[in-house]
Amino acid sequence: METVTTARFLPPNVSEEDFTAAISEFREAVGKDFVHTDEETVSQYDDAFPVTSDDEFKGSAVIWPGNTEDVQRIVQIANRYMIPLHAFSAGRNLGYGGSSPQVTGSVLLHMGKRMNRVLEINEKLAYAVVEPGVDYASLYEAVTEAGAALMIDPAELDWGSVMGNVMEHGVGYTPYADHTMWRCGMEVVLADGEVLRTGMGGMPTSEAWHLYSGGLGPSVEGLFEQSNYGICTRMGIQLMPKPEEAVSFAIHFENESDLEAIMETTLPMRIGMAPLQNAPIVRNVVFDAACVSKRSDWQEDDGPLTDESLEKMKRGLNIGYWNVYGTCYGPRWLIDNYLEIIRDAYLKIPGARFETTETLPYSEDNPASDLLKARDELNRGVPNRHSASVFEWFPDAGHFFYAPVSAPSGEDAAKQFSDTKRITDQYSKDYLAQFIIGLREMHHICLPLYDSSDPQSRDETLDMTRKLIDTGAKEGYGIYRAHNVLAKQVADTYSFNNHIQRRFNERIKDVLDPNGILNPGKADIWPARLRD
Amino acid sequence: METVTTARFLPPNVSEEDFTAAISEFREAVGKDFVHTDEETVSQYDDAFPVTSDDEFKGSAVIWPGNTEDVQRIVQIANRYMIPLHAFSAGRNLGYGGSSPQVTGSVLLHMGKRMNRVLEINEKLAYAVVEPGVDYASLYEAVTEAGAALMIDPAELDWGSVMGNVMEHGVGYTPYADHTMWRCGMEVVLADGEVLRTGMGGMPTSEAWHLYSGGLGPSVEGLFEQSNYGICTRMGIQLMPKPEEAVSFAIHFENESDLEAIMETTLPMRIGMAPLQNAPIVRNVVFDAACVSKRSDWQEDDGPLTDESLEKMKRGLNIGYWNVYGTCYGPRWLIDNYLEIIRDAYLKIPGARFETTETLPYSEDNPASDLLKARDELNRGVPNRHSASVFEWFPDAGHFFYAPVSAPSGEDAAKQFSDTKRITDQYSKDYLAQFIIGLREMHHICLPLYDSSDPQSRDETLDMTRKLIDTGAKEGYGIYRAHNVLAKQVADTYSFNNHIQRRFNERIKDVLDPNGILNPGKADIWPARLRD
Structure with a gap:
């Protein structure tokens, strides 16, 4: 031994x-x-x-x-x-x-090291059941091997756990982008070792555990997300039936100042789930560039990216400052109608260029086509790790996240962009971001990058991220997920009624895990014995 | 005083x-x-x-x-x-x-007697905020008066509370039929008098409280549904943007035995949210008849409805034994395409007849058109109380509910129908039911009716309902909502791991409401002092 x-x-x-x-x-x-x-x-x-x-x-x-x-x-x-x-x-x-x-x-x-099986794939009822270690790549493989006409909703990188992503309120990019909405049925080990099966899973003979998230009494699945009240060992994830066809599009916008118009154009087409059927992203040139090139390709020094460098990127990659990626699904007649509506709407913004996977097929020497192909894959449920290239934007690149949630409005986007850009400029850091557009909210996913081998770069970036969080909170932009090192700061911003959310979470913690053994401090929820 | x-x-x-x-x-x-x-x-x-x-x-x-x-x-x-x-x-x-x-x-x-205001209607972001007393009729009126291009999702009867329906896991019939899915942001008074605002409501400056149901940490809104952990005083309910057009359809099927084929036809068209965009219902002739006539119109005696009486209803009302009602929404080209697909699919079932609000316009002397009109209203977000007529099916009619949830498959529907029909026949009671078809589940809503002025009729019906619950549970069909008098029996069927769901609910109850003052016994959750 x-x-x-x-x-x-x-x-x-x-x-x-x-x-x-x-x-x-x-x-x-x-x-x-x-x-x-x-x-x-x-x-x-x-x-x-x-x-x-x-x-x-x-x-x-x-x-x-x-x-x-x-x-x-x-x-x-x-x-x-x-x-x-x-x-x-x-x-x-x-x-x-x-x-x-x-x-x-x-x-x-x-959890996922050995518990990594896809326990069930049900094609007719369109769901899968996974253990903690099933990542997007392996779920995709399992669905493909089963020959099931189902489409998964991958997160940004294929190595992420399907269950872990749900538990962290992660999002994807297909019509099933809201992962919390489509999880159904959990098995959870509580802190005392008891096993809880949620909803219809409480009825041993029911076959509806992963079909209907209710049961009799309260719905407790949300309680186990981003918390430390139990350990999930099994989860149902509902999958979209595979559409007849799918065509993806990229729309390139010239100017930083186009953002407000892009968002105002997107909102009404998205909120009704059509013609924008998936969760489109609005990505800035730096994020796109980091997926297909290195920072040093565009600028020698470490200082903030100059307007000239940004222009070089746009021209060199054949993209815009902002780039919208989305996909239409269904029978061909539906796709063609939707594409036309979408194109006509966005082309009202001067300088916009509209491409589809059909007008801009993949070609090795055209980075814009590579970028579209990567998004097209994700949006058709094929996981990849295309954007992991951001970890090589410069040597030893690591990152935090600054990811506030707000209304998907032009005003909110413009406000967040200008505040964030001003602060990243102050710190001489890159503004690298994408907005993911849900139905009534958007996630503004910013990656404050730093040289993880350089303590000064890291400390500056941490300091900057703290400043971003506080600046955003003053404007009402709340963070949906927090790094360990930032959890307390973020939790503090949820201050209504003398931090009732924290006090409520602590009461639940104390009764479900009186010894405070499960993930203490997760989302700033501390057990009594470790609470200061 | x-x-x-x-x-x-x-x-x-x-x-x-x-x-x-x-x-x-x-x-x-x-x-x-x-x-x-x-x-x-x-x-x-x-x-x-x-x-x-x-x-x-x-x-x-x-x-x-x-x-x-x-x-x-x-x-x-x-x-x-x-x-x-x-x-x-x-x-x-x-x-x-x-x-x-x-x-x-x-x-x-x-709660709703005086707290009955619509606090906000946000047309651009498509949601409303309601107090407990806002019923479907008044929400509809408020949206209409505001001139907002939004569509509400009414429950079966217009007098129901929007918030109350969410809290009970009620469903509607439009594409937003799953009321739990579309509620977002609650204010809750806890048992000790503290006020909790969920999700982004914890950030006093956030405007995303009713847009995004997460926040930092666990999502607790489900915890307050069908429970007794707090009193909801305010809730956001997201509304569907008003479609350009909507056309409803009715499909009449001749035979009891068509049920399995109806369900197998419905499932693949519904699970992808198209061409069946709303939650269609599959209603039996007795339920339809009870909406537009009296039992005594068809049969003199109280005994089980004879085949002859059922045939008279079908012919007299110009409907089938099973009747499917649904609606297509969107621009006209989309509606026409979807209607054609739906019609062609169902007409493969011999004897099926397909009508739309355009082929079967309302006419006073055609009960089938009255039935379609009532469903069309609901499916277009116009609340009514058409089916409250079931309370007059016979004098002093009251009812229980037997409403199991299962996969929306032909096999499950046929099994439930035959078990339920056998038992209602045994008890000489009417089988009056509709299936509401969600994406991956269906609610089989049966109304065991009784003469509420006759203790014997009532006791027999209660006894029958208990038998239905136990028979269903043996087959794995769980109840989603329970009458006070049936709560313990239903909760008992959720027996996994020595009733861990009940034991878990009780732990939460004891910490949030140690004196057990809030709705003790709701969903069979009892506080320690009243627990036997």
Whole structure:
């Protein structure tokens, strides 16, 4: 048996002796090959984009549970030794801390390492059931192998966990972009080791667990999202029936100042779910450029990107300052009608250029066609990792996220753009962003990038991100998801009635997890014993 | 000041003296005109369809709060005197107990009596914000008066509360039929008097409270539905942008045995949200007949409806045994294409007849056109109370609901129909039902009718409904909503892991409402002090 030598980091208020005993019990419970304390294995779970130079956000050990019963046993042991567990699905929550824990010394629960099966694909009723480790790539593969006429809704990068993304309120880009809306039916291990099945899953003979999210009494699935009240071991995700055809389009807009008009054009076409059927994105030139080129291709120095560099990008890549990507689905007659309406609407904005996957087929030497192809894939449910290239925009690029949610209006977009751009300019950082347009809201996804090998670059960027959050909050723009290092600041902005949301969340935490063992500090929800 | 003489019914474990003191404090808190203990006023809130002969489900007093602060004061007083409160919106939860409480002696909180304002209508972002008393008729009127190009999704009867329907997981018939999906942003008074605003409502400056249901941390709105954890005082409800045009259709099918084919035809056209854009209903001849005629028009005796009587109904009303109603929305070219696809699909079932609001315009002497008109109104967002005629199917008709949820498959529909029909025949009761077809589930809404003036008819029907519930549960068909008198039986069917759902709900109850003052027993969730 692998022995615990010196623990890498001990959890707060846990003695070396107790920690060693707990590890030994974990090994007995799930098998010694699935519990690791060695630096080499555990450090792989540190944040891929470290955000401070201190020993923060580091795990002490990692467990790879194999099934629900393993998880039940693990939480029971953790309760006895008061060991904080940091459960995550695939650990790809990049920009939000990845797989790193809020509390240093936590024992990491890499749920998806072994629990990575697609448990069911139901073509007729159009859903799948997944374990935590199923990522978009493997769900796509499973659906394809099953020959099911279903389309998944991938997140931006194919390596993300389907379940993890739902739990973090992630979004995608097809008509099923709102992942929370389409999850249905969870199995959750509670902090005391009990297994809860939600909704119709409470009726052992029901076949509607993943079809209808209600049941009798309250709907509790939302309670387990972005929280630390339980560990999800199984989830239903409803899938869109595969459309007859799909044609994607790109619309390139010349000027920064076009943003307001783009949004006002988008809103009425989107809110009725037609003719804009999917969640389109409005992406700036820098984000597009980072997907297909390097920063040094356009500008030598590290200073803010000059107007001249931005112009070079636009001309060099054959795109606009803003670029809208979307897709029409259905029988051909429907697609043709919708495309025409969409084209006519956007072309009223001077300088706009409209292309489709048919007018701009993929060609190696045309970056604009490469960008459209990547979006077309995602929008047709084919996961990729095209935009992972932003991690190579400059060497060792890491990033935070600044992602406020607001009405999808021209005024709100223009306000957010000008505030954000002003602040990123002040800090000499790039403004790299895309708006994802839901039905009545948009996510303004900004990636404050930094050189993760340079503490100064990182500290400046963290400082800038904090400033963005506070500036946005003053204008009423709330963040939907927070990095460990930013969780308290973001939670503080939800201040109505003396922070009733936090106080409410803490009451639920205390009753469901009195020992505070599950993901303490997640979304700034702390158990009583670790609350200051 | 109105004095409390003898209380009508005292709450459990509350002395007459304490009750009198509490009533006096309620009067001081909200105004004496808004607290009533007289028999005449309070008895109006008894179940309109009484279900037992005992003094069950009866209130002791009624309060009409005027605003959120009133509600805060009321719960604080109730905590001091341990008075159970039964809060409801409009009290139109007919078939589920109406406005009557689970615990006799509860003080009724008629939330909607004075809190009945439409607080906001936002045409551009397509939502409204309502207080508890806003019913479908008044929301429709408010939207119309505002001249907003928005369409509401009415429930079956126009007098129902918009908020109350969401809280009970009610459904409608337009593309926005899933009311839970489209509610967004709640203000809730907790049992201790604190006010919680959910999601983005936690950020005082955010304008996205009713646009995006997330925030930071868990989503708790579902927690307050069908539960007794708080009292909702304000809710956002998103509305569909008004379509250019809408054309409704009725399809009449001759035979009982057509049901399986109807469902298998419906499923693939519905699950992709097109060509069946709304939640269509599949209604049996008896339900349709009860909307436009009396039982005695067709059969003299009380016995089960004979095949001959059913045939008379079909011929007399010019409808089928099963009748599908739905609507196509959008520009004319889209509607015409969809109607053609829908017609061609259903007409493959022998004997089917396809009509639209254009081929079958309303005419006073054609009941089939009256039925289509009523559905067309609802499906175009115009509330009515056409089907309230079922309460006059025979004199003093009251009803329970038996409403299981299942996959919308032919097999499930046929199985439920044959089991239900067999049992209603055994009891010599009418089978009167409609299936409402969601995307991946259907609600089989059966109305076990009884003569509410006849204890024997009522007792037989209650007994039959219990049998239906147990028979369905054995097959895996779970109930989504329960009458007070049936709540325990229904909750018992959600038995997975030694009734973990109930045990989980009770833990939440105990921490949020330790004195157990809010709607004790709702959905069979009892506070510790009243739990057996």
